[in-house]
Amino acid sequence: MTKKLKFLVISTILLICTETFGSEDQASLEQNFLFFPFAHVEYRPGIHADQNLDALEVEIGSDFIYLLNYRKIRVLAEIFATNEELEIERLQFGINLARDKTLWLGRFHTPLGYWNSNYHHGLYLQTSVHRPGIIEYEDAGGALPNHITGALLDGQQYTENGVFNYALAAGLAPTLGHHGLEPYTLGSISHKKLHGLLKISYQFDETDPTESGLVVGLSRINVENNIIDESLQSIFGIFSHQSQESYRITTSAYVVRNRLSYESAKKLSNSFVAAYVHAEYDMATKWIIYARAERMFGYKDDPYLALFGHNESQRNLAGVRFDITRRQAISSEVSQRVGGHDDHTHVSFQWSAVFP
Amino acid sequence: MIRKTLFILLLSFSCSFVMSGELDRTLVVVINHDSELAPLNAKELRKLYLGLKVKKNGEHLKPVQNYSDDVLHEVFLQKIMFMTSRTYQRQLKLRTIRKGIKPPVEFSSNKSIVELLMNNKHSVAYMWKAEAERISDIRVLQSF
Numbered sequence: 001m002t003k004k005l006k007f008l009v010i011s012t013i014l015l016i017c018t019e020t021f022g023s024e025d026q027a028s029l030e031q032n033f034l035f036f037p038f039a040h041v042e043y044r045p046g047i048h049a050d051q052n053l054d055a056l057e058v059e060i061g062s063d064f065i066y067l068l069n070y071r072k073i074r075v076l077a078e079i080f081a082t083n084e085e086l087e088i089e090r091l092q093f094g095i096n097l098a099r100d101k102t103l104w105l106g107r108f109h110t111p112l113g114y115w116n117s118n119y120h121h122g123l124y125l126q127t128s129v130h131r132p133g134i135i136e137y138e139d140a141g142g143a144l145p146n147h148i149t150g151a152l153l154d155g156q157q158y159t160e161n162g163v164f165n166y167a168l169a170a171g172l173a174p175t176l177g178h179h180g181l182e183p184y185t186l187g188s189i190s191h192k193k194l195h196g197l198l199k200i201s202y203q204f205d206e207t208d209p210t211e212s213g214l215v216v217g218l219s220r221i222n223v224e225n226n227i228i229d230e231s232l233q234s235i236f237g238i239f240s241h242q243s244q245e246s247y248r249i250t251t252s253a254y255v256v257r258n259r260l261s262y263e264s265a266k267k268l269s270n271s272f273v274a275a276y277v278h279a280e281y282d283m284a285t286k287w288i289i290y291a292r293a294e295r296m297f298g299y300k301d302d303p304y305l306a307l308f309g310h311n312e313s314q315r316n317l318a319g320v321r322f323d324i325t326r327r328q329a330i331s332s333e334v335s336q337r338v339g340g341h342d343d344h345t346h347v348s349f350q351w352s353a354v355f356p
Numbered sequence: 357m358i359r360k361t362l363f364i365l366l367l368s369f370s371c372s373f374v375m376s377g378e379l380d381r382t383l384v385v386v387i388n389h390d391s392e393l394a395p396l397n398a399k400e401l402r403k404l405y406l407g408l409k410v411k412k413n414g415e416h417l418k419p420v421q422n423y424s425d426d427v428l429h430e431v432f433l434q435k436i437m438f439m440t441s442r443t444y445q446r447q448l449k450l451r452t453i454r455k456g457i458k459p460p461v462e463f464s465s466n467k468s469i470v471e472l473l474m475n476n477k478h479s480v481a482y483m484w485k486a487e488a489e490r491i492s493d494i495r496v497l498q499s500f
Contacts, residue, residue: 032459034449067452068456069456094456099409102455117454118450122453125449125450207399207403207408243443245439288442323441323442326441327445
């Protein structure tokens with residue numbers, strides 16, 4: 001997206017924030033503004049000069065979220081700004097079709113499972129410093145679409161004791177360019193290839209964060225390559241988040257199949273599996289220790305992953321988090337990655353917060 | 357024998373004194389004095405304080421957070437929400453981000469809470485029982 005267009009959209013969002021619906025019918029109007037500032041230091045000991053990576057990286061920024069409810073209308077805008085980028089993460093316009101059923105139009109997060117739906121750029125909300133590699137952001141080398149522009153039907157279906165949550169998304173698929181996946185954004189070229197995803201999960205108790213479910217997706221990804229036209233990507237995933245008094249365990253596994261269509265009419269298919277287990281334990285009121293193991297199978301000869309130029313096959317990490325106040329936390333994490341362009345030990349420090 | 361009796365009496369007196377102190381630290385859910393709201397069950401209270409809709413007598417209830425006392429808030433988390441402060445905050449923020457659900461309003465003084473309850477029959481708050489009993493404009497809905 002061009003800088004001018006970004007500026008225009010951001011200005012419009014801010015204008016909506018301040019001037020929404022004037023002063024009339026204030027009783028029906030509810031507005032919320034949250035921001036998630038963070039400061040992140042990443043150190044890669046033992047890095048070589050020819051690896052085109054910085055041994056020390058510092059990133060400072062914030063995620064800004066604005067929400068508006070006016071009768072049956074909803075607006076949700078999210079801007080992610082750092083010292084390196086400025087991105088309109090989400091811009092959704094929704095209508096409540098019924099109680100607990102909302103139809104959204106715009107740019108939103110792909111409901112790829114528990115992690116992507118719940119945390120995304122809200123770094124304070126996730127305990128670890130880094131997110132799992134398989135759902136890495138597109139601009140950080142992620143192989144699955146994290147963002148989609150189109151329509152999203154989001155709702156709940158109540159049972160006698162629990163609740164089914166569902167999210168059905170359909171929209172424009174990303175393009176696989178020279179720098180990885182590029183989700184469609186306002187102003188960019190659309191190749192009119194579609195992406196669809198369905199997430200269903202169940203909670204035994206609506207007030208309990210414990211949740212389990214599955215994800216099914218199909219996407220036609222345009223490939224900007226001289227010999228490959230597109231990849232038909234199908235995703236099947238399962239996930240579970242178990243929350244008990246002093247510990248939480250999040251697990252997820254994805255089977256990703258890609259069928260590449262070549263200019264020469266040749267077609268090539270392969271599947272790979274990516275899975276992770278993330279565990280957290282509350283050592284004391286404000287101290288949490290955590291660890292995560294990530295593995296990828298069937299990645300070696302995968303022609304789709306080969307287009308990214310790197311295959312991170314495993315990642316192990318462990319860390320500790322201290323909640324300084326009710327809204328601020330500091331975390332320290334050590335991770336070891338095998339494969340991929342960033343195949344190093346990482347030592348990370350992060351301050352994260354949420355206001356108000 | 358007299359010493360033993362005196363010691364037991366002293367111990368009993370100390371225990372009753374401590375226990376009466378604990379009774380004063382009972383958490384109560386409070387509402388407007390004129391509200392006709394009946395006590396809520398545990399699940400309804402949890403839903404209410406997670407920002408989910410709870411409708412009674414044709415009106416949506418409005419939860420009020422009391423941050424006037426850290427111990428009170430901790431007791432609220434343990435006895436009503438059954439979750440840690442961090443889990444509770446995370447649940448509130450997640451619901452706001454995902455669903456646009458408005459979190460409960462927050463106050464750091466009982467005076468402000470009482471003023472709100474006096475002007476709103478559908479608001480629900482909590483405070484220490486000893487303090488609630490001193491205020492005539494509010495009614496204790498239930499104790500924990």
